[in-house]
Amino acid sequence: MSDRSQLISTGEPFKFDQERDTEFERLIKRYPERESMILPALWLTQEQEGWISAEAIAYIADRIGTFASKVFECATFYTMYHLHPMGKYHICVCRTLSCWLRDKQAIVDFLKDEIGIEPGQKSEDGRFSLEEVECLGHCGTAPVVQINGEFHEEMDVEKLKALLAELN
Amino acid sequence: MAEMIKLFVNGNEVEVEAGKNLIDAIGAVGIEIPHLCYHPALGADGNCRMCLVGLEEGGPPLVAACKTPAAEGMKVLLDADHIKKIQHDVLEFQLINHPVDCPVCDQAGECSLQDYYMTYDGQKSRMTVPQVTKSKKMDFGCGVIHDQERCVLCGRCVRFCRQITKTGELGIVNRTDTARVAIFPGRPLDNRYAVNVVDLCPVGAMTSADFRFKQRVWFMKKERGVCHGCSKGCNITIDHNREKDQDDLIYRFRPLFNEQINGYFICDEGRLSYRDENENRLTEARLSKTTMSLDKAVTAGLKEIKRAEGIVILISPDCSLEQMVSVKSLAEELGATLSGFSDGYIKKGDGDDYLIQDDKAANRAGLAALNIDSSQTGFEEALAKAGLLINFNNDLSLFYDESSLKKLFKEKRVIGVTSRNTKLFQMANLVIPVASFTEYSGSIISCDNILQTFNRAITKNDTLVDICEVASLFGGPLKTDRDRYDELKKIVVSLNDFDPDTIPATGLKLT
Ligand code: SF4
Ligand code: SF4
Ligand code: FES
Ligand code: FES
Numbered sequence: 007m008s009d010r011s012q013l014i015s016t017g018e019p020f021k022f023d024q025e026r027d028t029e030f031e032r033l034i035k036r037y038p039e040r041e042s043m044i045l046p047a048l049w050l051t052q053e054q055e056g057w058i059s060a061e062a063i064a065y066i067a068d069r070i071g072t073f074a075s076k077v078f079e080c081a082t083f084y085t086m087y088h089l090h091p092m093g094k095y096h097i098c099v100c101r102t103l104s105c106w107l108r109d110k111q112a113i114v115d116f117l118k119d120e121i122g123i124e125p126g127q128k129s130e131d132g133r134f135s136l137e138e139v140e141c142l143g144h145c146g147t148a149p150v151v152q153i154n155g156e157f158h159e160e161m162d163v164e165k166l167k168a169l170l171a172e173l174n
Numbered sequence: 175m176a177e178m179i180k181l182f183v184n185g186n187e188v189e190v191e192a193g194k195n196l197i198d199a200i201g202a203v204g205i206e207i208p209h210l211c212y213h214p215a216l217g218a219d220g221n222c223r224m225c226l227v228g229l230e231e232g233g234p235p236l237v238a239a240c241k242t243p244a245a246e247g248m249k250v251l252l253d254a255d256h257i258k259k260i261q262h263d264v265l266e267f268q269l270i271n272h273p274v275d276c277p278v279c280d281q282a283g284e285c286s287l288q289d290y291y292m293t294y295d296g297q298k299s300r301m302t303v304p305q306v307t308k309s310k311k312m313d314f315g316c317g318v319i320h321d322q323e324r325c326v327l328c329g330r331c332v333r334f335c336r337q338i339t340k341t342g343e344l345g346i347v348n349r350t351d352t353a354r355v356a357i358f359p360g361r362p363l364d365n366r367y368a369v370n371v372v373d374l375c376p377v378g379a380m381t382s383a384d385f386r387f388k389q390r391v392w393f394m395k396k397e398r399g400v401c402h403g404c405s406k407g408c409n410i411t412i413d414h415n416r417e418k419d420q421d422d423l424i425y426r427f428r429p430l431f432n433e434q435i436n437g438y439f440i441c442d443e444g445r446l447s448y449r450d451e452n453e454n455r456l457t458e459a460r461l462s463k464t465t466m467s468l469d470k471a472v473t474a475g476l477k478e479i480k481r482a483e484g485i486v487i488l489i490s491p492d493c494s495l496e497q498m499v500s501v502k503s504l505a506e507e508l509g510a511t512l513s514g515f516s517d518g519y520i521k522k523g524d525g526d527d528y529l530i531q532d533d534k535a536a537n538r539a540g541l542a543a544l545n546i547d548s549s550q551t552g553f554e555e556a557l558a559k560a561g562l563l564i565n566f567n568n569d570l571s572l573f574y575d576e577s578s579l580k581k582l583f584k585e586k587r588v589i590g591v592t593s594r595n596t597k598l599f600q601m602a603n604l605v606i607p608v609a610s611f612t613e614y615s616g617s618i619i620s621c622d623n624i625l626q627t628f629n630r631a632i633t634k635n636d637t638l639v640d641i642c643e644v645a646s647l648f649g650g651p652l653k654t655d656r657d658r659y660d661e662l663k664k665i666v667v668s669l670n671d672f673d674p675d676t677i678p679a680t681g682l683k684l685t
Contacts, residue, residue: 009352011348011354015359073341075332075357075361077358078356083349
């Protein structure tokens with residue numbers, strides 16, 4: 007784990023777009039405590055912007071009516087939240103047991119070669135970022151790759167090649 | 175009286191209070207259970223595991239003492255080998271990334287981690303990999319400097335800001351060995367009790383910008399005191415030291431637990447008010463521009479009194495009951511009008527619903543108990559007719575600006591009997607320096623009508639007299655502590671049954 011507490015500031019105020027705003031209001035009714043909205047609100051932000059800025063964290067805290075320190079805690083605790091901009095295509099490769107045993111390494115090595123980046127990095131043209139993640143919960147169909155949140159199961163290098171070719 | 179129960183610690187029977195957790199219950203009879211995250215004001219969090227103890231028979235064999243209520247017949251194990259091993263192991267974890275910079279750490283000497291290491295661990299580090307490094311000096315605001323590397327992540331500071339001040343500035347960010355305490359960028363500590371996190375922190379991770387590097391704690395002497403910053407009367411520990419060739423100086427005030435007054439905390443302003451005890455003090459008597467001995471000044475004062483046509487005596491609402499009653503008797507003796515006018519001490523709207531009061535006077539209730547008139551008209555009308563004002567440490571400049579003061583004092587003689595060398599007292603014709611509240615013993619009544627006594631904590635190289643003494647030198651009839659107390663008892667009915675020695679250390683709620 008690395009230090010995730012150095013937040014990036016955009017210098018621009020953040021706010022939910024119309025769609026997320028509506029979704030926020032729909033979801034918050036589910037919870038007896040407004041603070042329970044911290045995680046969903048972080049997701050909404052990431053969906054909207056691809057990552058979560060310092061301004062977004064302050065916005066979420068104020069919108070929910072909780073301490074910024076609490077949203078800060080959650081955002082830095084869960085590695086699934088991106089605290090800096092990712093590539094246009096963010097590729098996650100599962101590195102937990104099942105996927106490891108079914109040769110996730112071949113996939114990672116291929117991607118390293120193909121895109122020219124290490125896990126944790128973003129390609130220079132900003133098209134790709136790569137990350138190794140813990141169990142994605144689809145162990146039965148390992149190895150699993152996730153691209154922008156979409157699951158691709160029983161992956162191998164051939165399938166991945168085809169998949170990348172489809173991306174623009 | 176709380177209900178008592180019997181339980182066993184390491185096979186020995188002890189009697190403890192029911193309804194407390196094991197740390198507090200057993201701690202009260204002098205048996206320590208090491209703990210880092212638990213604090214009685216913040217409750218049990220259960221995150222540090224330092225407090226694990228064994229239970230024989232019934233229940234789980236191992237429990238967190240902070241989360242376990244003391245129960246009748248419980249068999250608590252503290253000295254078994256497996257418990258000692260746990261304590262050692264928990265400490266070894268804590269110390270993996272700890273910088274152990276005790277030689278330059280303010281907390282050394284009053285650090286739980288240091289003490290526990292000496293008591294429960296004492297082993298060499300087995301770590302061969304480089305330590306995780308973090309920030310060593312972060313300005314969190316409000317005079318709190320944070321060292322992330324020393325932090326044991328007990329969360330006390332975080333819980334204080336969430337539960338007590340409800341301002342929530344602090345959080346623990348990241349996780350695993352990169353976890354650390356942080357403020358959200360741009361939202362630093364911003365509450366009037368913030369420096370309490372320094373006292374709460376069991377290690378040297380939270381330090382006070384004011385106190386940092388000033389003293390090693392073991393050189394300081396500690397005395398109980400009562401803060402005079404406002405009418406709440408919070409209990410404090412006065413940490414002071416006389417360094418070689420220097421005067422006895424106060425280095426910090428810290429909160430002292432008093433359940434019925436301030437609990438475990440004090441406000442930051444009160445904490446820093448120790449500075450007024452060290453700085454800007456009046457130390458020499460002076461007539462116009464000539465400094466002189468106390469004797470000579472008293473003689474000069476007596477001359478003024480003799481000459482005066484009409485005297486007003488003004489007393490500070492910070493004075494002790496003993497001082498008030500001495501000055502009151504003096505006023506009666508001299509046929510002077512006595513006033514406790516001090517509206518300037520009241521800062522409307524400044525107080526909160528926790529400790530801080532609007533009224534910055536420590537003993538206004540004392541004025542009332544002694545029937546001393548405090549009205550503005552009373553004071554101004556009497557002064558208009560008088561030729562001499564004797565001001566016992568009352569800071570009139572809190573109410574009047576300079577030009578109003580000049581008008582007020584026009585064609586009057588003014589004697590200032592004061593601990594402070596301020597503009598106001600520079601306007602007086604004669605000034606006599608007196609002791610400040612850390613340098614005398616006395617009693618005061620708080621805004622909650624609690625009577626508290628306190629003893630002299632500081633002895634200056636050149637000791638200054640108490641206001642009681644000056645009142646007596648000016649011809650006041652009360653000469654001894656006994657005289658003063660007997661007089662007090664005559665006036666204040668609720669003191670009838672009490673003597674200074676029988677007033678409990680934690681204060682006496684007057685009815
Ligand atoms: S700074 Fe001190 S009080 Fe706060 S979590 Fe760290 S060790 Fe505990
Ligand atoms: S609340 Fe008042 S009495 Fe208590 S520490 Fe602060 S100033 Fe002193
Ligand atoms: S181990 Fe990869 S999805 Fe569970
Ligand atoms: S004091 Fe019990 S777990 Fe920390």
